Amino acid sequence: MHAQIKNTGKLPPGGSATALTDGRTRAQREELLGWALVLPSVAIILALILYPVLYNIYLSFYQVNLSGASRFVGFLNHREVLGDREFWNALLTTIIYVAFSTVGATLLGLGTALVMNEKFPLRGLVRSLILLPYVAPVISVVFSWQFFFDPVNGIFMDIFYDKLGWFSQRINLIGSPATAVWVAIIFSIWKNFPFAYLMILSRLQAIDQNLYEAAEIDGAAGRHKFLYITLPEVYFVVNAIILLRVIWNFNKFEEVYLLTSNVKVLSVYTYLKAFTGAMDLGQGATLAVLQFILLIGFILFYVKRVIKW
Amino acid sequence: MKRKILTMLVLTLFALSSAGLLAQGQEEAAAAAKPVAIEFWTTETQSDRMATIQVLIDTFTALNPDITINLIPVDENALATQTQTAAAAGTLPALFEGPAETAVSFGTQGVLDIQATRAVVDKIGKDRFYSGPLKVLETTDKSSYYALPYHGWIQGIWYRADWFEEAGLNPPNTWEDTLKAAEYFYQPDKNQYGILVGTLPEAYAEQCFTPIAMSNGAALFDADKNLVFNSPEMKEAVEFYAELAKFNPPGPQTWRARDYYLQGKMAMFFYSTYIMDDLAMLEAAAGSLTGDNFGDLSGADFDPELVKNTRIAPIMTNESPAGYGTVVALGFFQQDDPAKTAAARKFIEYLYTPNAYITFLHMAPGGMNPMLKEIASNPRFQNDPMGLFKSYGPEKMAEIIDGLENVETFSIVEGVRIEEASEITAKQIIPQMLYKITQEGMSVDAGMRWAEAEMRKLID
Structure with a gap:
């Protein structure tokens, strides 16, 4: 603030509207500089994001033939995809996956952040250990999980079937289509909660301690302090995390596909449709477009109605 | 001032174009002995097998210093997909090694160089191959082959x-x-x-x-x-x-x-x-x-x-x-540059020479069986480093190799x-x-x- 006042004091008489030697005003020159600075990023975004998105939309109107000419088919791909039961199954799987993994990761992150905000011995060490799942390479943790859940040799069945008898038979939890989605959800929560934890913890550390002291003087219990001070303070960061997590998990491919290969969330279904079997790139593009529309719709709704930005 | 600029421009243009002509001339002169680099896709993705194939490549390139071969592992389950995308992008490798069924499927899509295959079969001699595996790879009109049988199980x-x-x-x-x-x-x-x-x-x-x-x-x-x-x-x-x-x-x-x-x-x-x-x-x-x-x-x-x-x-x-059973084949993808196909042909012919062939097959004794009759009876082939032929006995191994003559697939019906x-x-x-x-x-x-x-x- 002070620096700003100082700067404006140095401006020549007439301020920013004064014409300089090349005939442009200072404001115009700054505008130009601004454009020059953002131009490389804009160009990269246009080339790497906007172009593929537009090309993808274009492809969705074609029957794509890799070794010959593609044929324009209008809305045929869209009609076929929307009439396909597998698409609706994939959408349902995606909604289950995204909803549970997002809520789970956020709640676990919030809980962990609250605990890690308290003082206890070796807190620094524990804080960094918690980040491990988030920073470990996905392929290596996926293999350990697969081994963990192996129905014949895995530790999980050894403990819960052989030792504890919680299951009536050995089950391939990570392979069977009925249970694999839940393993994928638990995996996602475990892998991604440290991100929520990190964000919330940094917000928690910035809360003015005077608020808590004042509340204590007024006789507020721990529950009240959490509800009326902590929660409102972290409200925005939690919502931002939820929004980001939904976007990321909605498009999540590698975690799901590498772990189980048979949880058909939309991204995996799109891949299978476009690149395996009869390799229908047109329908694959259509699926990607629908995924994009659904996601944009959700973001607009969430930002306007829930976060109320 | 203007004239000076114009003169400079003309001079620059002239210099550039003559340099271009010169470079072109040099290129043409060098074309004969131009080094050529080709890619070889293999479905033997395990690291020890890759290492063996690399040894064969190194030996070959030591004898043919103008040829470079890049070995690229491709998962068998992804071979068809990778080929489709490479064909669409115009980046097909010169050579691949993969299941015969997949090779036939490539052949019908028209991405294989059947003439080059035919030439190599003729050079090696059709009668030296086991006939069953060769039949699996025959083109519909029986005039040529989509790829060359190399090993099988x-x-x-x-x-x-x-x-x-x-x-x-x-x-x-x-x-x-x-x-x-x-x-x-x-x-x-x-x-x-x-x-x-x-x-x-x-x-x-x-x-x-x-x-x-x-x-x-x-x-x-x-x-x-x-x-x-x-x-x-x-x-x-x-x-x-x-x-x-x-x-x-x-x-x-x-x-x-x-x-x-x-x-x-x-x-x-x-x-x-x-x-x-x-x-x-x-x-x-x-x-x-x-x-x-x-x-x-x-x-x-x-x-x-x-x-x-x-x-x-x-x-x-x-x-x-x-x-x-499955026959694994070596095939040529269509190339724009004939020098690449020539280099690939040279390499495949090398792979069929007894020493190189047996080294390749010994990567997985029992799993990789020869497609040339004379290799099966070659004493060096029967003396594998793991001693497998000894522990199973040559008769049992011969039985397995003969089984390859009777390989059946969905893709051949009544011949x-x-x-x-x-x-x-x-x-x-x-x-x-x-x-x-x-x-x-x-x-x-x-x-x-x-x-x-x-x-x-x-x-x-």
Whole structure:
């Protein structure tokens, strides 16, 4: 603030509207500089994001033939995809996956952040250990999980079937289509909660301690302090995390596909449709477009109605 | 001032164009001895096999310093997809090594250089090859070949002969005996399973399913190239397969579950002759267990009696006997630059010379069997570094190699080659159907209707 006042004091008489030697005003020159600075990023975004998105939309109107000419088919791909039961199954799987993994990761992150905000011995060490799942390479943790859940040799069945008898038979939890989605959800929560934890913890550390002291003087219990001070303070960061997590998990491919290969969330279904079997790139593009529309719709709704930005 | 600029411009232009002409002239002069770099896609993705192939490449390039060969591993299940995308992008490699079925499918898409293949077959001599494998790769008009057969394996049901004897069961040669044994040995409460058949949508499932369908007289096409997939024989085969899959280890499975057999937790499994070294060799078995998937199992007990107690039933019989095997082929992709094809030809010819050939085959004794008759009887070939030929005996090995003459696939019906069948195999439609039926609870009828619709999409 002070620096700003100082700067404006140095401006020549007439301020920013004064014409300089090349005939442009200072404001115009700054505008130009601004454009020059953002131009490389804009160009990269246009080339790497906007172009593929537009090309993808274009492809969705074609029957794509890799070794010959593609044929324009209008809305045929869209009609076929929307009439396909597998698409609706994939959408349902995606909604289950995204909803549970997002809520789970956020709640676990919030809980962990609250605990890690308290003082206890070796807190620094524990804080960094918690980040491990988030920073470990996905392929290596996926293999350990697969081994963990192996129905014949895995530790999980050894403990819960052989030792504890919680299951009536050995089950391939990570392979069977009925249970694999839940393993994928638990995996996602475990892998991604440290991100929520990190964000919330940094917000928690910035809360003015005077608020808590004042509340204590007024006789507020721990529950009240959490509800009326902590929660409102972290409200925005939690919502931002939820929004980001939904976007990321909605498009999540590698975690799901590498772990189980048979949880058909939309991204995996799109891949299978476009690149395996009869390799229908047109329908694959259509699926990607629908995924994009659904996601944009959700973001607009969430930002306007829930976060109320 | 203006004139000066103009003069400079003209001079610059002139300098640039003459430099360009000069460079062009130099290029033309160098064209004769221009070094050429080609890519070689291999489906032998394991690091030790890659290392052996690299040694062969290094030897070849030392003799031919103007040729560079880049070895690129491509997963067998991804070969068709990778090729489609590379073809669309115009970046196909000069050479590939992959299953014959896939090679035929590439051939029908017109991405293979059939003339170059024909030239190499002629140069080596058609009569030196085993005729069965060569027939698998023949073009429809029988004038040429889509690719060259390089090595091959046969598949059968490997089983615990000691368990079968003790239980008084017949070896798994027929549908009835196989099902009976699978049911008998399936004791999940003891963590012991009856059989392993593929139920994940991967190539392995089709490899297990093919001899079962063939032995029931089921086919994908008739000799007139009509799709006859939806037949009572095929339905029986699918039903039988789904029944067998009930005695599998839990959940969807693929070939990796053969490790359960090595651990004494399974009675039978479909597998190729590639398993022979794993069964015979303590080190090989330990290496296999630690390698792919089961890192924690290096300490698992290895049963040295396993090789003695294991036998193979290579032929499945119901209505008729049927065997299954795969020929792995070397093929040329179409190249814009003839120098690349010439270099690739030179390399393939080198790979068929006895020393290079035997080095290649010894990567997996038992699994990789020669396609040239004289190599099979070559004493150096029979003296493999693992001593496998000694432990199994030359007769058993000869029997396996001869089995390659009788390789049957969906793509040859009464001597007629059906390209569409190779296409269906390459796109893994049958494995996907088997997954839907055995794992997703789809009915056999619905599964077959789905598969038929997918197949029709490919044919039309």
